[in-house]
Amino acid sequence: MNLISIVYILIIVYLFKILIDLIRGQAIYFPLPKNTIRKMLKLAKVNRKDVLYDLGSGDGRVLRIAVKEFKVKKAIGIEKSLILFLISKILNKISKLEDKIEVKWKDFFKEDLSKATVITLYLNFGVMKKLEEKIIKECKNVRIVSAAHKFPNLKYKKKIKTGHFYCYLYEI
Numbered sequence: 570m571n572l573i574s575i576v577y578i579l580i581i582v583y584l585f586k587i588l589i590d591l592i593r594g595q596a597i598y599f600p601l602p603k604n605t606i607r608k609m610l611k612l613a614k615v616n617r618k619d620v621l622y623d624l625g626s627g628d629g630r631v632l633r634i635a636v637k638e639f640k641v642k643k644a645i646g647i648e649k650s651l652i653l654f655l656i657s658k659i660l661n662k663i664s665k666l667e668d669k670i671e672v673k674w675k676d677f678f679k680e681d682l683s684k685a686t687v688i689t690l691y692l693n694f695g696v697m698k699k700l701e702e703k704i705i706k707e708c709k710n711v712r713i714v715s716a717a718h719k720f721p722n723l724k725y726k727k728k729i730k731t732g733h734f735y736c737y738l739y740e741i
C-alpha cells in the first residue's frame with residue numbers, strides 16, 4: 570500500500586467519523602470567527618480574575634484570545650478529537666502561552682467544571698440538555714456564553730447577534 574492510499578483511507582475514516590458524530594447528535598468541528606470570540610468574551614465581561622473553560626476547544630483559539638487579549642488567570646480547553654488537541658498544543662507553544670493554557674484530550678462530560686468562572690461553548694442542540702444538567706449540578710458563580718444554541722431550561726440574561734447567529738449569556 571502506498572502513501573496516497575493511506576492518506577485516502579485516513580480521509581475516508583475521518584469523514585465517516587464526522588458522519589457518525591452528526592447522526593449521534595454530537596458537535597462537529599467548526600471554528601468560531603475570531604471577532605465572534607471577542608464579542609462573546611466581552612459579553613461575559615471576561616477579565617484577569619477569570620478561569621475560563623472552553624468546552625470542545627477545537628484548535629484552541631478561544632483559549633489564546635482569552636489569555637492574550639482578556640488576560641484571564643487560566644484558560645482550560647477540553648477537546649475530544651486527538652488531532653485538534655495536538656494542533657492546539659502546537660499553536661499554544663508557538664504563541665508562548667503554554668503557562669496559562671491547559672488543553673485536555675477528553676470528553677467534557679467527564680471533566681469537573683466546578684472551578685470555572687466562565688464557560689464558553691459552540692456545540693449543537695443535541696448536547697445542550699445534558700450539559701445544562703451538569704452545569705447546574707457542578708457550577709456556582711459562573712458566566713456561560715453559548716454560541717448559536719440555547720439551554721432548554723435556563724433563562725439567558727442577554728443575547729447578541731454575531732454574524733448569522735446569536736450568542737447567549739447565562740449567569741448561575
Ligand SMILES: C[S@@+](CC[C@H](N)C(=O)[O-])C[C@H]1O[C@@H](n2cnc3c(N)ncnc32)[C@H](O)[C@@H]1O
Pocket residue numbers: 595596597598599600601623624625626627628629630631647648649650653675676677678690691692
Ligand atoms: C463547533 S466546534 C467549536 C470549536 C471551538 N470552541 C471554537 O469555537 O473554535 C465543537 C468542538 O467540540 C468538540 N466536542 C464535541 N463534543 C465534545 C465532547 N463531548 N467533549 C469534548 N469535545 C467535544 C468537537 O470535536 C469540536 O472540536
